[in-house]
Amino acid sequence: PLSEDSSINKGLIQEIDTLIEVISIGRAARNKANIKIRQPLSEVVIYSQDTSCKKYLLNNKNDILEELNVKTVRFVDKQEEVVSVNIKPDFQVLGQKFNKNMKEVLSKIKQLDKTILKDIVDNRKTKYEISEDLKIDYSDFIAQEVPNQGFEVSSNNSFTIGINVNIDDSLKKEGMIRDLIRHVQNFRKESGLDISDRISISVSSNKDLES
Numbered sequence: 001p002l003s004e005d006s007s008i009n010k011g012l013i014q015e016i017d018t019l020i021e022v023i024s025i026g027r028a029a030r031n032k033a034n035i036k037i038r039q040p041l042s043e044v045v046i047y048s049q050d051t052s053c054k055k056y057l058l059n060n061k062n063d064i065l066e067e068l069n070v071k072t073v074r075f076v077d078k079q080e081e082v083v084s085v086n087i088k089p090d091f092q093v094l095g096q097k098f099n100k101n102m103k104e105v106l107s108k109i110k111q112l113d114k115t116i117l118k119d120i121v122d123n124r125k126t127k128y129e130i131s132e133d134l135k136i137d138y139s140d141f142i143a144q145e146v147p148n149q150g151f152e153v154s155s156n157n158s159f160t161i162g163i164n165v166n167i168d169d170s171l172k173k174e175g176m177i178r179d180l181i182r183h184v185q186n187f188r189k190e191s192g193l194d195i196s197d198r199i200s201i202s203v204s205s206n207k208d209l210e211s
Contacts, residue, residue: 015056033152039175082162
């Protein structure tokens with residue numbers, strides 16, 4: 001079938017693409033924390049340099065809450081609110097690139113302010129001059145993310161997304177209930193019962209679930 005460019009809602013396409021991207025990164029953060037999607041969490045924190053993305057995500061806030069199984073979505077203006085970034089020289093790359101000038105390059109890099117290094121990496125700058133004959137690129141560095149206490153973080157070039165990994169008693173119990181429901185539904189399926197069939201169940205649990 002043919003389509004007309006004038007009929008394509010590019011804004012909607014970008015909105016859906018942004019939503020899918022954020023959910024994917026959020027799930028990656030969950031995986032890094034080794035927390036199953038069935039376990040509810042208190043919040044997801046979203047940072048992006050592109051502030052226009054915020055309206056797309058707010059339009060689909062409920063989808064984010066459901067897909068990531070979190071209670072709240074929080075947007076932050078500074079990446080440092082969820083993660084600190086340690087930028088280190090990539091010695092292997094620099095060694096291949098500068099060879100005998102390696103020592104001088106490392107000395108020059110050490111003199112650079114942290115904000116300059118962050119700017120080079122964040123904005124993917126190339127040919128940054130550190131002396132008359134020496135230029136460095138963003139690819140000459142390794143950016144190591146260190147999540148703030150209580151968070152796990154995943155990111156790409158567009159977003160840094162943190163999940164709050166602190167699970168209080170209420171969230172823990174809700175996760176246990178979800179697990180119980182999943183097991184009951186699996187037993188129902190294995191027994192050949194329809195979803196509309198009424199059943200009686202007996203549950204043996206620990207004190208946490210009983211309370």
